[in-house]
Amino acid sequence: MQISMIPEPKKILAGEEGYADPAIREKKVNPDMGGEEYRLQLKKDGIWIEGGSETACLYAEATLEQIRLQCKDELPCLTVEDGPEHSWRSFHIDCARHFIPAEELKKMIRMSAHFKLNKFHWHFSDDQGWRIECKRFPLLHEIGAVRRGDHMGNYDSDETEDRYYTREQVREIVAFCGELGVEVIPEVDMPGHVTAVLAAYPQYGCRGERIPVETQAGIFRDILCPGKEETFAFIEQLLDDLLELFPGNYFHIGGDEAPKEYWSSCPLCRKRMKEEGLETLQQLQGYMENRITAYLKSKGRTVIVWNEAAYGGNLDPDTIVQLWTDDKENRLGEHMERGGRAVISIVKNCYCDYPYGITSLRDVYELEDCPEGLAKAGNGILGTECLIWTEHVRDVKRLETFCWPRFAASAEVGWRGQDRSGYLSFEARMKALLPVFEKYGIHAEKVSGWVPAQEEADRQKAEFEKNFSAEDRQEVEKMQEII
Numbered sequence: 001m002q003i004s005m006i007p008e009p010k011k012i013l014a015g016e017e018g019y020a021d022p023a024i025r026e027k028k029v030n031p032d033m034g035g036e037e038y039r040l041q042l043k044k045d046g047i048w049i050e051g052g053s054e055t056a057c058l059y060a061e062a063t064l065e066q067i068r069l070q071c072k073d074e075l076p077c078l079t080v081e082d083g084p085e086h087s088w089r090s091f092h093i094d095c096a097r098h099f100i101p102a103e104e105l106k107k108m109i110r111m112s113a114h115f116k117l118n119k120f121h122w123h124f125s126d127d128q129g130w131r132i133e134c135k136r137f138p139l140l141h142e143i144g145a146v147r148r149g150d151h152m153g154n155y156d157s158d159e160t161e162d163r164y165y166t167r168e169q170v171r172e173i174v175a176f177c178g179e180l181g182v183e184v185i186p187e188v189d190m191p192g193h194v195t196a197v198l199a200a201y202p203q204y205g206c207r208g209e210r211i212p213v214e215t216q217a218g219i220f221r222d223i224l225c226p227g228k229e230e231t232f233a234f235i236e237q238l239l240d241d242l243l244e245l246f247p248g249n250y251f252h253i254g255g256d257e258a259p260k261e262y263w264s265s266c267p268l269c270r271k272r273m274k275e276e277g278l279e280t281l282q283q284l285q286g287y288m289e290n291r292i293t294a295y296l297k298s299k300g301r302t303v304i305v306w307n308e309a310a311y312g313g314n315l316d317p318d319t320i321v322q323l324w325t326d327d328k329e330n331r332l333g334e335h336m337e338r339g340g341r342a343v344i345s346i347v348k349n350c351y352c353d354y355p356y357g358i359t360s361l362r363d364v365y366e367l368e369d370c371p372e373g374l375a376k377a378g379n380g381i382l383g384t385e386c387l388i389w390t391e392h393v394r395d396v397k398r399l400e401t402f403c404w405p406r407f408a409a410s411a412e413v414g415w416r417g418q419d420r421s422g423y424l425s426f427e428a429r430m431k432a433l434l435p436v437f438e439k440y441g442i443h444a445e446k447v448s449g450w451v452p453a454q455e456e457a458d459r460q461k462a463e464f465e466k467n468f469s470a471e472d473r474q475e476v477e478k479m480q481e482i483i
């Protein structure tokens with residue numbers, strides 16, 4: 001029988017005739033293998049697992065799990081030799097706009113790890129909520145986590161959301177990820193998307209005015225003020241607080257969608273620009289990101305930013321840039337020519353918060369993981385990320401159907417890079433592997449919804465667009481001009 005596996009392994013070698021003995025005889029780390037490479041052998045006298053690390057052995061077990069789900073007790077004799085093309089295969093979950101309970105989050109992480117996604121980008125702070133208990137700045141969870149109403153998109157509710165993860169829950173989730181070979185990348189988006197932070201500590205914005213946690217979706221003008229020294233002291237202590245919870249190598253400091261209207265009229269921001277010889281507001285953002293980056297580097301961390309943070313042209317080349325927009329001016333290319341590295345997560349292929357009628361399973365599978373212009377700029381492309389933003393995700397079922405199987409398609413893109421068998425092969429294998437979702441209790445999108453026909457796609461698009469009024473669109477366009 002044809003056995004389906006996702007991500008598709010690089011090499012499957014047929015073994016002897018007859019069935020394999022289902023007992024695992026040996027599982028060992030082989031230091032001669034690459035850190036994520038594994039060999040899985042199904043033989044008449046049992047199963048042998050070898051991997052370059054504990055995590056690689058888990059990959060072998062995930063592959064074995066898929067084989068067992070299809071073949072039951074009649075395991076064929078075969079050998080799988082496998083390893084990923086990209087070392088960076090991350091998934092992002094926004095837990096700020098709408099809170100995702102810890103148990104549900106674990107379910108999503110477990111499913112992602114099964115498909116060999118290896119980094120969890122945890123987005124827990126945004127305009128609509130700060131969702132982690134903070135020891136040094138308790139108002140962040142006491143005030144910043146309290147959103148009085150939900151008016152994101154065309155939704156209209158006065159219900160209050162005040163949930164956040166306790167420090168104990170964060171530690172538990174980080175440890176849970178560790179056991180599954182998944183590294184956690186925490187994100188604090190700065191200097192924009194900080195309404196919830198400024199609701200708690202307004203003194204670190206340019207205006208210093210008290211503002212409520214945002215109940216609407218969008219881009220907002222109040223951002224952190226880099227003119228004040230106190231802002232940097234606050235950020236450093238906040239990072240100290242978080243570094244205790246997140247022992248991993250990476251830290252994402254955001255940097256997207258930061259409208260600089262208040263910076264341009266703030267005397268302290270103006271003074272800073274003059275003192276530092278910065279000519280543009282984008283360079284002021286670069287200065288700010290670099291200062292935060294230098295602090296995190298001094299703590300042994302590698303920093304990641306969204307691509308807008310590279311627009312000043314003065315970003316530290318050690319910073320990893322996450323490309324999500326078109327980047328028409330090729331600022332990322334310039335960053336990479338200076339030795340920079342990048343993660344690819346283009347909206348039209350990677351954002352799983354859009355309905356399948358806008359971003360189909362095929363679109364996700366057909367991501368160009370090494371965009372032409374960038375590939376030339378060096379081999380700094382680390383890999384890919386799939387994402388879900390939750391402005392319009394209010395329940396677990398929608399979260400799951402929007403992510404699955406699209407996250408699985410992204411997992412294969414990251415694992416195989418440009419050496420993919422094509423969408424039709426992926427789709428056939430995914431159909432054969434539907435029992436995986438059942439096993440993990442995941443509500444995946446039904447097969448007929450993966451690549452909707454034009455009429456259905458148009459319907460979904462029209463429905464989704466109801467979330468954005470003409471006024472909202474104008475506001476976003478205005479904001480984009482001042483980012």
Ligand SMILES: [Zn+2]
Binds near residue numbers: 228268
């Ligand atoms: Zn300012």
